[in-house]
Amino acid sequence: MDKVDSQTLLKKGAEASLFLANWHGRKVIVKARFPKKYRPSELDEKIRSYRTAHEPQLMHEAKKAGVPTPTIFSVDMKNAAITMEFVEGKQVKQVLPHVSMKERQELCVRVGVLIGKMHRRGVVHGDLTTSNMILSGEGKIFLVDFGLGEKNTEVEARGVDLHLMKRALQSTHYKFAEECFKHVLKGYSEVFGAEDAEKVFEKIREIERRGRYVDERKQA
Amino acid sequence: MKPSAETLCLGVESTADDFGVGIATFNGEILSNASAAYIPEEGGIHPREAARHHAEAADKVLGEALSKAGVKPRDLALIAFSQGPGLGPCLRTGATVARALASYLDIPLVGVNHSVAHIEIGKLETGAVDPVALYVSGGNTIVSAFDAGRYRVFGETLDIALGNCLDVFAREAGLKHKRGMPLGAALEKLAADGEKLISLPYVVKGMDISLSGLLTAATTLLQKSENRLEDVCYSLQEHAFSMVTEVTERALAHTEKKEVLLTGGVAANRRLQAMLSSIAEEHDAKFNVVPRQFATDNGAMIAWTGVLAYTHGLTTPVEESFVKLRWRLEKVDVPWIK
Numbered sequence: 001m002d003k004v005d006s007q008t009l010l011k012k013g014a015e016a017s018l019f020l021a022n023w024h025g026r027k028v029i030v031k032a033r034f035p036k037k038y039r040p041s042e043l044d045e046k047i048r049s050y051r052t053a054h055e056p057q058l059m060h061e062a063k064k065a066g067v068p069t070p071t072i073f074s075v076d077m078k079n080a081a082i083t084m085e086f087v088e089g090k091q092v093k094q095v096l097p098h099v100s101m102k103e104r105q106e107l108c109v110r111v112g113v114l115i116g117k118m119h120r121r122g123v124v125h126g127d128l129t130t131s132n133m134i135l136s137g138e139g140k141i142f143l144v145d146f147g148l149g150e151k152n153t154e155v156e157a158r159g160v161d162l163h164l165m166k167r168a169l170q171s172t173h174y175k176f177a178e179e180c181f182k183h184v185l186k187g188y189s190e191v192f193g194a195e196d197a198e199k200v201f202e203k204i205r206e207i208e209r210r211g212r213y214v215d216e217r218k219q220a
Numbered sequence: 221m222k223p224s225a226e227t228l229c230l231g232v233e234s235t236a237d238d239f240g241v242g243i244a245t246f247n248g249e250i251l252s253n254a255s256a257a258y259i260p261e262e263g264g265i266h267p268r269e270a271a272r273h274h275a276e277a278a279d280k281v282l283g284e285a286l287s288k289a290g291v292k293p294r295d296l297a298l299i300a301f302s303q304g305p306g307l308g309p310c311l312r313t314g315a316t317v318a319r320a321l322a323s324y325l326d327i328p329l330v331g332v333n334h335s336v337a338h339i340e341i342g343k344l345e346t347g348a349v350d351p352v353a354l355y356v357s358g359g360n361t362i363v364s365a366f367d368a369g370r371y372r373v374f375g376e377t378l379d380i381a382l383g384n385c386l387d388v389f390a391r392e393a394g395l396k397h398k399r400g401m402p403l404g405a406a407l408e409k410l411a412a413d414g415e416k417l418i419s420l421p422y423v424v425k426g427m428d429i430s431l432s433g434l435l436t437a438a439t440t441l442l443q444k445s446e447n448r449l450e451d452v453c454y455s456l457q458e459h460a461f462s463m464v465t466e467v468t469e470r471a472l473a474h475t476e477k478k479e480v481l482l483t484g485g486v487a488a489n490r491r492l493q494a495m496l497s498s499i500a501e502e503h504d505a506k507f508n509v510v511p512r513q514f515a516t517d518n519g520a521m522i523a524w525t526g527v528l529a530y531t532h533g534l535t536t537p538v539e540e541s542f543v544k545l546r547w548r549l550e551k552v553d554v555p556w557i558k
Binding site: 012013014015036037038039040042043046047126127128129131148160164167168170171174207210 | 373550
């Protein structure tokens with residue numbers, strides 16, 4: 001493994017821990033997936049190595065689609081650790097509540113554009129939340145945390161991806177979740193094409209009807 | 221000390237297969253918790269048959285709850301009932317009983333959300349104050365935490381509930397419902413003797429999970445004779461529980477709360493308890509699990525949540541006491557939490 005020194009823990013997440021480190025004179029993030037004691041070791045290793053191997057591939061794929069993602073510097077399969085570019089900025093989650101309505105809506109449209117580009121390229125993110133979007137100092141929105149993502153071009157997978165985005169907005173930004181999601185979809189339509197986007201939107205409605213105790217669900 | 225008349229609430233629970241009546245004081249003391257379970261001859265719950273069972277059992281269960289608590293109907297100050305979510309015919313049976321009692325005794329009626337009640341009884345019995353709650357039962361799989369007036373839903377199942385997944389599998393495996401031993405407990409017992417982990421679908425999407433593919437795959441394993449039943453049970457549990465534990469940990473990391481509460485019928489499973497206890501420890505949070513007698517659907521949790529609602533200004537006039545089959549957790553105001 002490449003030498004990484006002066007690690008400081010930035011965030012202990014559920015799925016992985018993020019360290020700020022120095023790598024060849026450069027500020028980097030080391031994302032390490034430590035073993036989880038609660039699950040059997042075979043299952044644990046399978047999950048950790050699968051996600052460690054796939055995440056960089058998906059980030060690279062998204063980048064090719066024009067979606068800013070941190071550059072990957074190295075992948076250490078043995079320790080399930082990824083070394084990547086440190087993007088300085090703020091989580092969109094922290095930004096959204098403190099900007100004007102107009103700026104908020106513009107941000108959401110931009111998020112929708114990024115999701116649309118990524119989906120077009122055949123990548124679904126798997127965990128679209130405003131915590132996984134970083135507004136950089138230069139004003140670019142970076143998508144991070146592709147650990148639950150996959151290469152998938154099915155309408156179902158795209159629908160679930162956007163449904164998760166909606167759910168995340170509802171639990172974190174409940175005051176303006178509806179408005180935000182509407183603008184995300186607007187941006188999505190712009191790059192995805194209105195007709196294809198509508199198929200995905202219909203799928204979102206179908207997914208919601210499948211959900212438990214929702215008004216959208218029809219009486220049998 | 222004999223509880224005084226102004227301080228007793230009787231709660232009626234009937235969302236699914238259990239008909240329960242519990243009595244709680246306004247101070248949070250549970251005086252009784254009686255119930256009768258509808259056990260189908262075969263297959264899952266038939267809503268109308270369950271409702272018929274509840275109607276027939278109501279009188280006996282009510283009597284039992286009152287006599288165990290040592291109180292008379294006239295001593296009651298409040299009637300609470302499970303207003304939803306749940307199965308229509310079952311909910312309506314409980315609501316009818318509650319309305320009749322409130323009208324006859326001329327005391328207030330309050331409709332309670334079943335999911336909120338599972339969380340509140342867990343908090344009452346364990347002393348948890350502001351937890352990330354994992355509520356797992358035959359009908360629900362929800363990761364929730366309080367924020368700004370309501371319990372927010374952070375994660376849930378995209379298809380079937382955890383308890384449903386385990387029950388359907390158990391029936392497919394030929395396990396029988398025995399009195400005092402739910403199907404889930406029979407499955408847990410077999411799983412404890414599992415040795416080999418068989419690979420099964422593991423589906424986590426964001427904070428949500430999907431269990432239907434896992435159920436199908438595990439059921440398919442049963443048809444192959446080379447698989448020991450114990451190993452299949454073990455593998456199913458390990459995969460399903462790892463999924464709910466992973467999303468609960470995500471909610472814990474996201475909210476940075478310092479307590480975890482496991483509640484609902486599946487909370488009785490020791491393996492699941494161990495997994496959640498492990499993530500709580502990881503995040504320096506206190507792990508709490510609802511006591512077994514309050515894990516499955518019960519009247520006491522409805523009575524206690526009724527007390528919380530009523531003492532914070534909520535009542536449900538009889539003409540507005542229609543049942544709400546699809547009453548989502550995050551739609552309920554909980555003014556008793558600051």
